[in-house]
Amino acid sequence: YNNIVDNNVVNGIRIMDHASGNWVISNKIRGNNYGVVIFDHGLNNTIKFNSITGNTRGIYFQEYSDNNVIKFNNMSDNGYGIYFMDYNADNKIHHNLISGNSNDGIYLWLYNDLNYIADNNISGNYIGIHLNEYNDNNTIQNNNVSYNGQYGIHLEYSCFNNTIENNIVNYNFGVSFNNAGIFLWNYCDFNTVTHNTVIGNLYFGIWMLSGSDNNLINNNTVSDHSTGINIQSSDSNTVISNTVINNTVSPITNEGIKIHVDTLGNIIKNNTIDNNEMGIHLVNNADTTDITENLIINNTAGGIFIEDLNCDNNEVWLNYFINNGFNANDSSDPGDSSWYKGGIGNYWDDYGGTDANDDGIGDIPYNIDGSAGSQDNYTIWDDGDDIFPNITIINPIPNQLFGAQAPDFNVEIRDKNLHKMWYTIDNGLNNYTFISNGSIYQPAWDLESNGTVTIGFYANDTGGNISFKEITVRIDILAPILTIVNPLNNDIRAKTNRTFDFIIVEENLDTMWYSIAGGQNHKFTVNGSLNQADWDTAWDATTWDGSFLVRFYANDTAGNIISVDILVRPNKQAPSSIPFGYNYFIIIGISTIALIVIKKRKLNQK
Numbered sequence: 001y002n003n004i005v006d007n008n009v010v011n012g013i014r015i016m017d018h019a020s021g022n023w024v025i026s027n028k029i030r031g032n033n034y035g036v037v038i039f040d041h042g043l044n045n046t047i048k049f050n051s052i053t054g055n056t057r058g059i060y061f062q063e064y065s066d067n068n069v070i071k072f073n074n075m076s077d078n079g080y081g082i083y084f085m086d087y088n089a090d091n092k093i094h095h096n097l098i099s100g101n102s103n104d105g106i107y108l109w110l111y112n113d114l115n116y117i118a119d120n121n122i123s124g125n126y127i128g129i130h131l132n133e134y135n136d137n138n139t140i141q142n143n144n145v146s147y148n149g150q151y152g153i154h155l156e157y158s159c160f161n162n163t164i165e166n167n168i169v170n171y172n173f174g175v176s177f178n179n180a181g182i183f184l185w186n187y188c189d190f191n192t193v194t195h196n197t198v199i200g201n202l203y204f205g206i207w208m209l210s211g212s213d214n215n216l217i218n219n220n221t222v223s224d225h226s227t228g229i230n231i232q233s234s235d236s237n238t239v240i241s242n243t244v245i246n247n248t249v250s251p252i253t254n255e256g257i258k259i260h261v262d263t264l265g266n267i268i269k270n271n272t273i274d275n276n277e278m279g280i281h282l283v284n285n286a287d288t289t290d291i292t293e294n295l296i297i298n299n300t301a302g303g304i305f306i307e308d309l310n311c312d313n314n315e316v317w318l319n320y321f322i323n324n325g326f327n328a329n330d331s332s333d334p335g336d337s338s339w340y341k342g343g344i345g346n347y348w349d350d351y352g353g354t355d356a357n358d359d360g361i362g363d364i365p366y367n368i369d370g371s372a373g374s375q376d377n378y379t380i381w382d383d384g385d386d387i388f389p390n391i392t393i394i395n396p397i398p399n400q401l402f403g404a405q406a407p408d409f410n411v412e413i414r415d416k417n418l419h420k421m422w423y424t425i426d427n428g429l430n431n432y433t434f435i436s437n438g439s440i441y442q443p444a445w446d447l448e449s450n451g452t453v454t455i456g457f458y459a460n461d462t463g464g465n466i467s468f469k470e471i472t473v474r475i476d477i478l479a480p481i482l483t484i485v486n487p488l489n490n491d492i493r494a495k496t497n498r499t500f501d502f503i504i505v506e507e508n509l510d511t512m513w514y515s516i517a518g519g520q521n522h523k524f525t526v527n528g529s530l531n532q533a534d535w536d537t538a539w540d541a542t543t544w545d546g547s548f549l550v551r552f553y554a555n556d557t558a559g560n561i562i563s564v565d566i567l568v569r570p571n572k573q574a575p576s577s578i579p580f581g582y583n584y585f586i587i588i589g590i591s592t593i594a595l596i597v598i599k600k601r602k603l604n605q606k
């Protein structure tokens with residue numbers, strides 16, 4: 001226990017059964033059968049800074065060896081770099097250089113679970129990282145697995161729940177036969193392959209073969225292969241948010257994503273599939289695939305190809321097809337494939353129809369190439385706003401009368417893409433934009449004269465469609481012209497003479513009324529007699545040489561108002577101290593009558 005084997009040049013270190021807590025540091029270990037062997041039940045050993053070269057197996061884990069750390073070693077030119085037999089768990093293998101091994105860089109044979117393989121540089125081996133049978137829940141992270149011979153990362157035979165994340169897996173094609181960057185074969189299920197860069201592995205970028213089901217392939221960049229992502233005889237995989245580009249390296253056929261040979265229920269979603277030869281290729285019993293929300297662009301041969309009659313019940317919807325050789329070819333049985341779902345289809349850049357009713361759906365179907373005669377009946381299509389704004393004028397109402405105060409307006413304007421609203425009251429000479437209901441601009445209203453005013457309401461939308469509705473209202477800014485012809489100002493009246501006569505000129509007359517000596521208001525509509533009680537009170541209260549006020553009013557329905565003041569002098573005797581009172585009164589009375597006649601004539605002449 002707790003041996004430190006340091007700075008030796010030795011041929012083989014063997015950590016025996018149940019050997020724990022050993023440190024193997026900075027040794028040169030070369031030319032052995034096994035470089036470092038951790039035998040059964042070797043726990044918590046640390047192997048670091050060693051140079052392990054030219055051995056049949058660089059580091060070899062026998063069985064049940066857990067929690068060992070292998071880091072910062074150089075494992076080159078061995079048979080295998082690191083070899084796990086079986087039941088080794090929770091080991092951490094990181095920051096090692098593992099290169100030029102004639103067999104696999106890291107090899108896990110049987111039942112090795114929960115190991116952590118990270119930040120290693122693994123190149124020039126046969127297979128970079130190889131999980132053979134029943135190896136579950138391992139994490140393969142941040143490794144650079146490039147320039148290996150057959151595959152970069154390879155899982156086979158029922159390896160479940162492994163995470164392959166953030167690795168660089170490039171140019172693994174030294175032994176040129178069905179190469180793949182990441183290859184899941186034979187019932188490898190529920191693995192996550194995420195955020196990897198997978199470039200130039202000659203044949204396939206990411207390959208699922210023979211019952212490798214329910215894997216999640218997301219956010220990977222996969223480029224420069226014959227087939228970017230190859231789903232073959234495997235079901236229910238979710239391929240989501242990957243960038244699949246430039247898969248064109250084969251002189252024969254290339255595709256971004258290929259789904260073929262008895263597959264069911266794979267989901268291809270939200271991927272960018274750009275500049276491949278064929279974007280997506282379904283053939284040979286590729287069934288019930290859900291292909292949705294992908295951006296499928298610049299694929300030189302075609303966007304998507306459903307090649308034969310045995311491809312059943314595939315759904316293609318909400319994808320964007322732009323600038324492909326052909327956008328889609330459906331050669332399955334008529335009606336077998338759906339090109340829309342739930343009332344929404346795909347976007348086709350070569351769609352020839354319009355969307356006149358602005359529901360975002362093309363008004364005629366899109367015809368899909370191929371023997372199935374399929375159509376997308378619900379193409380995604382927006383050709384701009386074709387529907388004019390709808391304007392309803394609630395207030396003012398037609399012929400409504402307004403005075404000097406500019407009227408309020410209340411309009412309802414509806415449009416999906418409303419841009420601007422404005423009104424004019426002078427036929428467009430001046431326009432006033434508004435964003436909510438309010439009042440007509442007062443300075444503009446002030447320029448109007450009596451009569452009618454036409455208010456035009458306008459609205460446009462972002463598509464340039466302009467609507468207008470107008471309404472004509474009346475305007476009255478002139479007060480009534482009220483002339484009191486009897487009594488005249490300063491008339492001398494007997495107490496019994498309460499008569500009054502008037503002339504009114506007003507087209508929108510509302511009410512006329514008067515008050516006597518500041519008393520209460522009395523309405524009137526025709527000539528007649530002033531209110532007796534008020535008159536008598538005022539008359540009695542006024543001295544023989546005084547006068548009292550009768551104030552007449554008229555207003556119109558527009559709110560204009562006028563008042564006319566008439567002073568009335570009571571016909572009373574002067575106090576008895578004044579001589580000749582009676583005669584004097586007669587004389588004044590006569591002359592007053594004469595004066596009225598003259599004034600009336602003058603009025604008539606006007």
Ligand SMILES: [Ca+2]
Nearest residue numbers: 355383384386
């Ligand atoms: Ca439209």
Ligand SMILES: [Ca+2]
Nearest residue numbers: 355361362363
């Ligand atoms: Ca439509």
Ligand SMILES: [Ca+2]
Nearest residue numbers: 385387415461
């Ligand atoms: Ca519109």
Ligand SMILES: [Ca+2]
Nearest residue numbers: 476478479556
């Ligand atoms: Ca008026």
